[in-house]
Structures are given as C-alpha cells and as structure tokens.
Amino acid sequence: MIVPNVITQGQYLPNILGVILFLLIATVMSSLPVEFTYLAYLKSRDKRYWEKQPPMRVATKQQRAAVFKKVGKWVLIVLAVLVALLIMTKTSG
Known part of the structure; x- marks a missing residue:
C-alpha cells in the first residue's frame, strides 16, 4: 500500500x-x-x-413499590459509599 x-x-x-x-x-x-x-x-x-404505537401500560401499586424500593436501595448504597469516602479522606488528611 x-x-x-x-x-x-x-x-x-x-x-x-x-x-x-x-x-x-x-x-x-x-x-x-x-x-x-x-x-x-x-x-x-x-x-x-x-410499526404501531404500543398500548400504554399503567403501573400497578406493586410495580411502583418495587421501583421505589430499588431506587431507595441505590440511593442508600451511593450515600454509604460517599460517607465511606468522606471518612477515608478525613482520616488520611
């Protein structure tokens, strides 16, 4: 080439x-x-x-509760990691 x-x-x-x-x-x-x-x-x-527009699905109370539970778990995990990082930076500095 x-x-x-x-x-x-x-x-x-x-x-x-x-x-x-x-x-x-x-x-x-x-x-x-x-x-x-x-x-x-x-x-x-x-x-x-x-293609056709799919019908609208309405979430049930159980589905909403499951989503809130999952989001809550992720928020708590992120907060725990942030607190752990904050503690580690305070102790190392």
Missing part, C-alpha cells in the same frame, strides 16, 4: 484511505444495513410488520 503511493506521488492515497475507512466502518456496523434492508423488505411485503 505504501509503494504505489511513493511511485505515483500520492495519487491513490485518498482512494486507499477511503477503502480503509470503509472497512473500519463495515466491521463496526456490519449488521445495521442488513437490519434496515430486512425491515424494509418485510414492510413492503406485509402490513403486519408496520
């Missing part, structure tokens, strides 16, 4: 950089174009595959 650029004074350098960039993007996002193509194919074949 380097020798042709030296011989042709960099004439093919943009092409080589484009190929390298294309290969990099293709390896990182290889499934995205396939997914979009398949979705477009399905939508063109049958209307069942068209």
Whole structure:
C-alpha cells in the first residue's frame, strides 16, 4: 500500500484511505444495513410488520413499590459509599 503511493506521488492515497475507512466502518456496523434492508423488505411485503404505537401500560401499586424500593436501595448504597469516602479522606488528611 505504501509503494504505489511513493511511485505515483500520492495519487491513490485518498482512494486507499477511503477503502480503509470503509472497512473500519463495515466491521463496526456490519449488521445495521442488513437490519434496515430486512425491515424494509418485510414492510413492503406485509402490513403486519408496520410499526404501531404500543398500548400504554399503567403501573400497578406493586410495580411502583418495587421501583421505589430499588431506587431507595441505590440511593442508600451511593450515600454509604460517599460517607465511606468522606471518612477515608478525613482520616488520611
């Protein structure tokens, strides 16, 4: 890849950089174009595959209580870590 650029004074350098960039993007996002193509194919074949807005779900009291309990646990964990860090900085300083 380097020798042709030296011989042709960099004439093919943009092409080589484009190929390298294309290969990099293709390896990182290889499934995205396939997914979009398949979705477009399905939508063109049958209307069942068209997106519809999902129905609104109403949370029950048990679900809300579970969420509050989980959030409360995380808040307590963060507070405990902050208190521990505060104690460690006071004792080391």
